[in-house]
Amino acid sequence: MKIYNHLYQIVITSLTFPNIAWLQILRQKYVILALLLSLNFIAATPAMAANLSGDLLKQPATEITISLGNLANELKFEPNHLEFEAGKRYQLRLTNPSQLKHYFTAKDFADGIWTQKVQAGKVEIKGAIHELELKPGAEAEWVFVPLKSGTYGLRCSIPGHTEAGMTGEIAISN
Known part of the structure; x- marks a missing residue:
């Protein structure tokens, strides 16, 4: 003007x-x-x-694999600490090698990212995601871009799993 x-x-x-x-x-x-x-x-x-x-x-997505449980049915995330950088594209590959179903629950983390897609088998889900359930032997792929920096809790919301130690931490930096 x-x-x-x-x-x-x-x-x-x-x-x-x-x-x-x-x-x-x-x-x-x-x-x-x-x-x-x-x-x-x-x-x-x-x-x-x-x-x-x-x-x-x-932009190519940075791939990170996380296991929900393991073959010995231990209640833990492997790894249980994840680090992301805001503005970068990631592909989180979730696997459940155990004989139990598990949840990947991180609502505050999910609120601070933009989800491009979640894909499991022949199904692709788009939009807001707050929790993923993986049945025994299941795999899922979550492609997203972190937007909001912070430290977020991760847990399996099945009764008793969080208390047994199936927890983690997700950090997003600028």
């Missing part, structure tokens, strides 16, 4: 107008031009955001 104001001042001071009517017409045209240019910048914003997200989706 400063550029347009500057141009307006140049035009007004360099031209002499025979009457005030011409000056009013010029001001109206200036206001219309300024509004049209402003709308053009506003319309460009979603396109720019789409380009940024498109670039992010082209």
Whole structure:
């Protein structure tokens, strides 16, 4: 807008107008031009955001595997400490090698990320995810981008599993 104001001042001071009517017409045209240019910048914003997200989706995902339990049916996450960096794309591969079903529950973590997809078998889920259940022998893939830094709790919400030590920590840094 400063550029347009500057141009307006140049035009007004360099031209002499025979009457005030011409000056009013010029001001109206200036206001219309300024509004049209402003709308053009506003319309460009979603396109720019789409380009940024498109670039992010082209970024290769960093793969991390986490086991919910193990073959000895121990109630633990392996590893139980995960670290992510905000703004990077990750593929979390969840496996359950045990004979028990387990949950990957980390609601606050899930609220601080953008989920691209969760895929299990031939099913792909999109949107907000707060908890994943993995039955014995199951595998799932969670592709996401962390947005909010912080430290978040991870647990298996099956009664007795959290108390037995099936907990973890997820850290997101900037």
